[in-house]
Amino acid sequence: MKSDNQALRQKYNDLQQNNVQLEKQQNELKNYIEQMVQSEQLLQRDVRKYDEAPEWQLPEPGAFASAKSFRDKVVMPFVSKLKTLIKNLTIQCVRLKEEVLQLRK
Known part of the structure; x- marks a missing residue:
């Protein structure tokens, strides 16, 4: 029983550590996704610039x-x-x- 309890506690601790690592990875991925969304917005703005700005028009x-x-x-x-x-x-x-x-x- 004691050895089973110790094994379960060890597994529980391992799962908690894995959970912390996964939460960190999740936060990093959220940051990457936010950066990509911002990049997409900038890209859309730049695309409009190429369509409308005088320096990108052939006179x-x-x-x-x-x-x-x-x-x-x-x-x-x-x-x-x-x-x-x-x-x-x-x-x-x-x-x-x-x-x-x-x-x-």
């Missing part, structure tokens, strides 16, 4: 602008800016995928 060519000069002075810098943005977004996407994999573990 109409001037009346006397040649196609070559419009391409060289306006379009190519804009395309370069878009490429940089896409690279940065790709890097962020890879980081987020790695973080999701770590959270799943």
